[in-house]
Amino acid sequence: MSDARATNAYWGREGLERKILDALAAAGRNVEALTVDDLAPADHFHSGGKSATERLARLAQLRADMRVLDVGGGLGGPARTLAAKFGCRVTLVDLTESYVRAGAALTARLGLADRVTHRVGDALALDVGGETFDVVWTQNSGMNIADKERLYAGFARALRPGGVLALQEPMAGPVQPIVFPVMWARDAGASFLRAPGDMRKTIEAAGCEVRAWDDVTEEAVGPSTGADSPAHSVQRIIMGDALEAIVRAGQRNRAERRIVMIQAVLERRATPAWAPAPRTSG
């Protein structure tokens, strides 16, 4: 299990729906007629924003009516995009309660509550009531989690055979250590990145086969200057003044290849690693 209190203390913020609407209104958006595109700067909390989400959705060949489990889905920007632009039905799970509350309110405001549901839950203890999904989706959500073996085994269990895991994750680059603070941690105590080769082996061992494995560090860049993070960006709304130091460290981590960004799509094998060995006669 993850430390829910530490996760909520780091990521959580109260009154987020109001803060987001006020920031969007100040930026000239009509908050009474919001679209997923209007919301995108304020609810896609990952490098590359909505275009990175759309890239991953195309890579995973998402289609209408696919059932998607979005793990660590945050405020729901990716989930609402998958519903509104790709026609998917999305169950979002996140450990930060204030994100789940604000995310559900934003989904209702956009009239997407019949296609996107928000639940509080731990990526390391997924409880989906035995349901399996066509897609497990996860974007910039595993960085605080040390036990990657358990994380990806849980993802594979939540997939139907032949279903796909679609992920975007920062991973450890060839130059180490990384420079702090980063978006997800003030110091090394809460950051657990592994190298792409190690991650790939871990996910394969969970019962998945690689369909695509792309280094998107150059295209899925995070904010590279303070000006890239206006008042209505999710990074500014959540991190406030702490963002300047995060942006500076991010520039170094990217330029010096200390952190790389990977988008990958993996298919769950029909017979996963945890299945009992077939019985032999005689």
Ligand SMILES: C[S@@+](CC[C@H](N)C(=O)[O-])C[C@H]1O[C@@H](n2cnc3c(N)ncnc32)[C@H](O)[C@@H]1O
């Ligand atoms: C940078 S945000 C990304 C949110 C969302 N995926 C997006 O791209 O907009 C990281 C998210 O991971 C969530 N998270 C961290 N540890 C988690 C855990 N053990 N279980 C579920 N969610 C977790 C945080 O609450 C936060 O919402």
